[in-house]
Amino acid sequence: MDGFTVLQSVPPECMPLVIFVTAYDQYALRAFEVHALDYLLKPFDIDRFSKTLEHAKAHINQQRGSYLNQGILNLLEELKKPKNFERLVVKSAGRVSFLKTDEIDWIEAEGNYVRLHLGKESHLLRETARTPW
Numbered sequence: 001m002d003g004f005t006v007l008q009s010v011p012p013e014c015m016p017l018v019i020f021v022t023a024y025d026q027y028a029l030r031a032f033e034v035h036a037l038d039y040l041l042k043p044f045d046i047d048r049f050s051k052t053l054e055h056a057k058a059h060i061n062q063q064r065g066s067y068l069n070q071g072i073l074n075l076l077e078e079l080k081k082p083k084n085f086e087r088l089v090v091k092s093a094g095r096v097s098f099l100k101t102d103e104i105d106w107i108e109a110e111g112n113y114v115r116l117h118l119g120k121e122s123h124l125l126r127e128t129a130r131t132p133w
Contacts, residue, residue, distance in 0.1 A: 007034050017056055090116065092123035099123065 001009075003020060004027075010016070020031045023042040031039045037059060038052045088099045099118060108115040109128070116123045 004030065004034065017059060019052060019056060088116075090123045090125060092125070097123065 003018075003022075007015075007018065015035075018031075018034070018036045019038045019040060020027065020036050021040045021042065025041055028039045028041075037056055040048065040052055085101050088101060090097050090099055099116065103118050105117045105119065108117065110124070112126070112128050114125045114127045116125065
């Protein structure tokens with residue numbers, strides 16, 4: 001296979017950064033049509049190679065930064081969405097319990113504490129009944 005055949009076999013989402021290194025200048029235009037980052041024509045000197053390497057590193061860092069930025073933006077969007085909690089983790093009377101929120105009958109404020117009432121049982125939490133606004 002030649003380099004172009006290899007590139008045709010790679011799915012777009014898996015495409016690596018490509019730099020052609022060849023002794024044939026007639027493929028340069030075709031290389032850039034397949035989005036090659038650079039085209040090194042043999043023989044090349046160390047300065048030309050170094051510039052290509054620095055360009056590749058800068059491109060990779062830019063992609064990495066873009067990927068991280070998109071991840072942060074996605075996380076922020078997720079945090080903005082209202083959450084409906086199905087369970088609460090409550091430490092009461094020395095033990096940890098998982099309470100289903102739809103089983104809470106009512107909530108009572110007791111100073112700096114909150115008491116959750118679920119049927120015949122209740123749980124005292126070291127939380128205040130503060131409003132979200």
